[in-house]
Every structure is written in structure tokens, then in C-alpha cells.
Amino acid sequence: MLNRFERVLVATNRWVLILLLLVMSCIVFANVVLRYTTGDSIVWAEEVARHMMIWVTFLGAGLVLRFGGHVAIDNFHHAVGEQGARVVRAIVALGLGVFFLVMMYFSILYVWATRFQTTAATDIPIAWIYVAMPVGFLLLFVHLLFIVRGYIGHGNYITSDEMDAESAASL
Template sequence: MSKVNKIILNIIKWIIAIMFILLTLVIFVQIISRYFFEFPLAWSEELALTLMVWITFLGSAVVLETHDHITIDFLVEKLSERMKSLLRLINFVLLFALFSIFVFGGWIMIETTKNSITPGMQISSAWLYGGVFTGGILLSITTLRHFVSELKRFVSISKG
């Protein structure tokens, strides 16, 4: 992983950590406000949902970059290195197709909801779908990088 990728990855990790702390605080304040003061906060559930979407998609990009997704690979491990590499290439193609749908669908939802205002926070509903769009872009870029790397590996295995 290049130095630039490490810096970007660390920035995203910090953003996720800050969002997670904020999410925890918002939910805690909502619980205290609702059950002890009988005064529910109208904006807290909207903010919590938006933060969860962003955390999910940014976190998925981090996990994909570091190859930390859960895998069931006991059958794959029985294959030759060439076949393993080929399956990884197919996997990256399928992932790229899925993440392209996230980007495309996220963009459509942003465009559709950009003028819709949330009742609690009074912000555009597009902020919620921005997490899907942004995460989809990060996931797509990461998948392309992994695909190119694996393709080089596959070619070297095939020659060798």
C-alpha cells in the first residue's frame, strides 16, 4: 500500500471514529432526554440513522482495503494458486458491478431527495444517501486497485 493510500485510509478511519463517538453520544442524549426528562429530541433519530449509513459504507471501504472482510475459504484453499487468483479476479469483477450500483443508485437518490428537507434536523435528505454514493466510490476505487494487482499476480502465475 502506498504512502498516499495509508494517509487516506487513516483519515477515513478517524472520520469513522469521530462519527461513531458522535453516534454514541446522540443515542445516549436521546435516551436521557426521552426517559428522564420526557422530552424526545426530534433530530436525534435522523442524525443517528445518517451516521450509521456513513459509518457502514466508509467502514466497508476500509475493511475492503485491508482485506479484513469475513470469508469462508476452506474450499478455495484446496485450489491451485492460479485458480485462487482467477476466483479473486471474478470476485473483484462482481464486487465492482455491485459497487457501481451503489454509486449509480446513491446518485439517483441524492438527485431525487436533494430538495426534500428532514423534519428533525432541517437538512436535505440527500445527506443520508451521500454515504451510499461516497462509500460506493471508495469501494469501487479499492476494488479496481485490487483487481489490477491481482491481474498482475495472475499473469505472473500463468507465465511461471
Template sequence: MEAVIVEMNRILVAAVLAIVFAIVFMNVVGRYGFSHSYAWVEEAARHLMILGAFAGAGLALREGRLVAIVAVVDMVPAALARPIRWIIVAIMFAFMATMMWLGIRFVEFGWSKQTMSTGMSRGIPYLSIPIGCGLFLVQLLFFARRFVAEDFDVDGSDLDAGVASGRATDTEA
């Protein structure tokens, strides 16, 4: 289950970034090659980049790209490290759960309003917040036990190997 979710998350981020690249490239070629550009591209690219950033945050967590999560732990005695790691996990969970809840409220608030260039509901791009925070929470649940036990490499290779080999995770144990 973890491997499927991680792979779907990676595909989502890659697809979003590929779409951003394609539409921006198309617009640059159109503007400088044919003296024609599309007004909606800037808005769409901005919204998609926000989705990519939110959706990629959980992947950055699991791959050890959020280096600040271990900075405090490295400064304390070993006996305090494990409780501090659990506190860090709890703070991250509480923060992202709050962000997800507020993101849902933001989507509801913006649903009846339209964006400037595309005229679509503002609630649609605002969905990036609860979707990204939800993905982060799922990745955090997979990551928490390994983080507390210090059973991961900073580059994330151990985590991916654990996913590929089917090693038990928090949700399976």
C-alpha cells in the first residue's frame, strides 16, 4: 500500500511539473516565434506550481529533504532524542492537519469566486492546500516510526528500499 501511494504521489508531482513546463514552453514559443501568447498560461502555471509544491512536501519529508527536522535532535543527548523526535512528529502532524482543515475552509470560501484569466472557480486551485497537506499526513504516517527509530538515511534511499521490499510500516504493523 505504501509503495502505491508513494508512486502515485511521485507521478502527480512529475505530471504537474511536466504540464507547467509544456504550457510555459508553448507560451514562450508562441510569444517570441509567432507574436501570440495565451493570457491563461501564467495563472495556470502558478496554480500548478503551488499544487506541485504542496504535493511534493510529503515526498521531501520521506526523502530526508527537510533537514531542519533533525537539527534540534542532533544537539541533545541521545536519551532525549527519541522523545523529541516524537514531539517533532506530533507538531508536524498537528500543523499539517490544521493546514488541511483551513485549506478545506479556504476552498469553500473561494468556490463561488472566479479566477481572473481562466474564469474557473477559485476553489479548484485552492484544492492544492488540502490535497497537499493530506498527502503530507499520509507520508508522515509512513515515515514516523522510521524517523523516531532513526531507521532512515538522509538521502531517502533506505526509505525507498523499505517501500520496494515491502518492509512493515506504521499502517501495516
């Protein structure tokens, strides 16, 4: 059951990212073409593309963590031996988990504080854009839970035929 949830979560996460990137690219491309061919641009295009970029950043961070695509310095792990490396990785994983949960809490407070503000061009509530933060930190925490055992024990991340650290980081 947990494996199925994990597969569905990863697949859904990836497809949402793909769709957001596709729509964002189409909006930006259309805006550039219109600007250079007609001299006018779509009023809301830059704002919507920026908001989609925020969502892509927060939704994609969990997948990048899952496949080991974030910047890391692992020299210390190699210098302290196998048992020491496990302790270091456990401290890192615990620190990340606490950080994700604390950031999720404070980002929920931030979303609540911005609930009455709206965007300039589209008049969308700012809270709908900033809700990407708690969702993203929740996804980071969930992905961390899926990889933590292999990471602490062996320093491994999730491997996939379709995705590796380089591909995940390029999202």
C-alpha cells in the first residue's frame, strides 16, 4: 500500500511539474512572439509565469531531494568512517526533517497573513500563490521520509531508470 502511494505521489508530482512547465513555456513564448510581432504583450503573462515558477520550484524540490539532486558536500561523510557517516547522515536527515516541518508551519502563517492581498494584473489572491510553500515543504518532508532509511544506512538516494540526480535537478 505504501509503495503504491509512493508511486502515485511521484507520478502525480512529475506530471504536475511537466504540465506547469509546459503551460508556463507556452505563455512566455506567446508573449514574446506578440511583443515582437505586434508591439503589444499579454498583460497578465509575466505575472502568471512568475507564479507558475514559484509553484514549480516548491513542487519540484521534493523530487530533486528524492533523487539526490540538491547541492551537497559529502567529503565529511567519507572522512569519518562508515559508523561516523551514518551518524552524520542521521543528524542531517533529522535537521532537514525539522527544518521542513518548521518552514511548513511558518509558511502556513505567511499564507494566512496574505489571504486578503491580490495580485496586480490578475486579481488572484496572493495566498493561492504562496500556498505553494507549505505544499512544497510537506512534499519535501514526505519525500525525505521515503528516502531516509537508505540515506542514513548507505548514503543512497532513490534510483530510477527514468530519473537520476542530474535529471531531477534540471526540472
